Amino acid sequence: MQNRVADIASFLDGVGLKHLRNTNQFWAYLDSRYARNQVGDLERAYLKLERGDEAAFYQEIFQSLKVSIDFASLRHDLYRSYLEWFVSSITQTPEVVVDAGCGNGLLTCFYAQHFPKARVIGFDISAAGIECAKELAGQLGVKNIEFVVSDASDLTLPIEKGSVNLITTVASLGPPPGAPVTESSAYDLISKKPRLNQILQIGNLAPYLEPENGQLISFDKVSTLAQQATWANIIQSCGLGIDLSSSAWLSYQNIESDTIALPALVAGPHVKPSSNHELLAFFATRNIDLSQWTLDFGQEGLAELVFTFVNPKTYIRGARANYTDGSGIYWYELWQAGPFNIIFEHTDQGFRTLRVASSTQKAELLRSVDDWIEQTSSYATVTELQSPEVRFDGNEK
Ligand SMILES: C[S@@+](CC[C@H](N)C(=O)[O-])C[C@H]1O[C@@H](n2cnc3c(N)ncnc32)[C@H](O)[C@@H]1O
Structure with a gap:
């Protein structure tokens, strides 16, 4: 485990992520690397993200690999936490891995290095993101990797359906930050109709999974009980059972050193769906202070x-x-x-x-x-x- 933790740290350092302690340090770091007007543009793009306009934000930060990696430093500890869990829980070596919404390919490259015999495919809706991802793979000398531009809502992958062992979605397909949630009882929330485009996205991914052992990992930004319940419901409505004994709560620190806990959900076509009560019990352990x-x-x-x-x-x-x-x-x-x-x-x-x-x-x-x-x-x-x-x-x- 010690080596794996060290491997992850050196991978993230090698990619160029910085350890920044707060947003002031982050903007000071950008000031040291870019012209003043460029930093101004990036600040405006960041404000758009905070207002929920993800597409405009990514259009700006995928303008170059350097910028996208600098922004990835904001999520340094999220990557650390996720990858430490990932390497200790995915013990079977997959033959085919798909990274959905791969962005600049940081995680895709990690998977390809971690499973050197696997065929690893990253896709993203952003063509600029895919250009960054190809550049990163080139820099790292990763060969067993392909990147394609595709929208999960209208998906085409260069691989047969039923042949992917592992699909990951990290901060990609879940409800976007700030998605409205209605305060209501957990029961009402879990039975509520999920949003159509997300059913479509998971529904498009699910048929690519190998039916006997294929796994989907979702470590998406579902931060409220309402979003978690809805997201779990979406995954299961697409024919994938959530395996709660393999799923986990992961904690990391955001750039302001607040501790955030998010669920990493593991699901598969062969897994018996969890009941609403089981899902709520899993989500309640972190959302409600039962003490x-x-x-x-x-x-x-x-x-x-x-x-x-x-x-x-x-x-x-x-x-x-x-x-x-x-x-x-x-x-x-x-x-x-x-x-x-x-x-x-x-x-x-x-x-x-x-x-x-x-x-x-x-x-x-x-x-x-x-x-x-x-x-x-x-x-x-x-x-x-x-x-x-x-x-x-x-x-x-
Ligand atoms: C927060 S980034 C995460 C990138 C990467 N998974 C990571 O953790 O480094 C979200 C990514 O999801 C992509 N994305 C959003 N909606 C998508 C869709 N419908 N199909 C494919 N990619 C999508 C965005 O373009 C963006 O690159």
């Missing part, structure tokens, strides 16, 4: 009220403890409520606590039931229960 969702001492009434009215919910496992000193009875229960798990503890003396966790943590929570049984057995008679003994007034099963 806040604990009702403890002094909040017994609220804990009981919430537990009673969170429905539907299903009992998973639990146990009763009869204290050997005769001081009372204690129940420890694990429940499932949609994408969440609930640990509910209550006694015959009116004590209640309630903890909510993402159901991605289910294995841990099941272990917490075992641990509780083991610890409590030293001072109580503990009996595992197949169903809850005390019913609250909801409609739990």
Whole structure:
């Protein structure tokens, strides 16, 4: 792993990315490399990006490889984080790799060097971006690489459908930054109709994947729960199941040293689609601070009220403890409520606590039931229960 991390760092340095600590440093760096009027143009292009006009921005920065690499320095830590995850999780050597929306080809060149026997194809809607990519591959002496101009919404690739082992989309096809999202419940959001052009793009890419082992990796800028849910829904509506055990949350620092976490989703035609609850549980682990969702001492009434009215919910496992000193009875229960798990503890003396966790943590929570049984057995008679003994007034099963 150490070597891989060092390899990634030296690749990024070798390509010419700089370690810049904030936007002031970035613009000072550009001032040192370009004429004043050119920096002014770049500043105006950057403002366009912030207003959501990506195409105008890329038209400006793909004017030369040098400019596009300088702007890529803004994303230095994003590349580091993604590539470290990529090399440790893609352990099978692909024969054909497609990099969708490859821009100046930085990642495409990395893939080609990392898999020297693979055929690596990068495509981008921007002809200027593809010119930069060809120049970069030439500079790095990468041979197993091809670049084509194509729009993912109207895709033609120089390869047979069903023959690509790996397609990557990094900051390319997901909802653009600033895409409007409606605040609503997560359930409404996940069932909402996704935007047509993105279905079209993933729908055009999916048939190129090899049906038995082809994988799509999306590390796109889907930064809100709403965008993540919609994006996951788009991927799955195109016949690709999202494999949550291979997917991951990646963290990196942006140019202002804020820590950003984005999902890297792994999907394939052979993967059973994840349910909405599973997807929401995966996204909820980072979007919602579940440590806040604990009702403890002094909040017994609220804990009981919430537990009673969170429905539907299903009992998973639990146990009763009869204290050997005769001081009372204690129940420890694990429940499932949609994408969440609930640990509910209550006694015959009116004590209640309630903890909510993402159901991605289910294995841990099941272990917490075992641990509780083991610890409590030293001072109580503990009996595992197949169903809850005390019913609250909801409609739990
Ligand atoms: C933020 S850049 C990312 C480039 C590259 N993936 C990287 O991470 O360095 C987004 C790229 O997606 C490209 N792009 C946007 N929409 C596209 C589409 N419909 N088809 C192909 N490329 C597209 C843009 O031209 C741009 O080069």
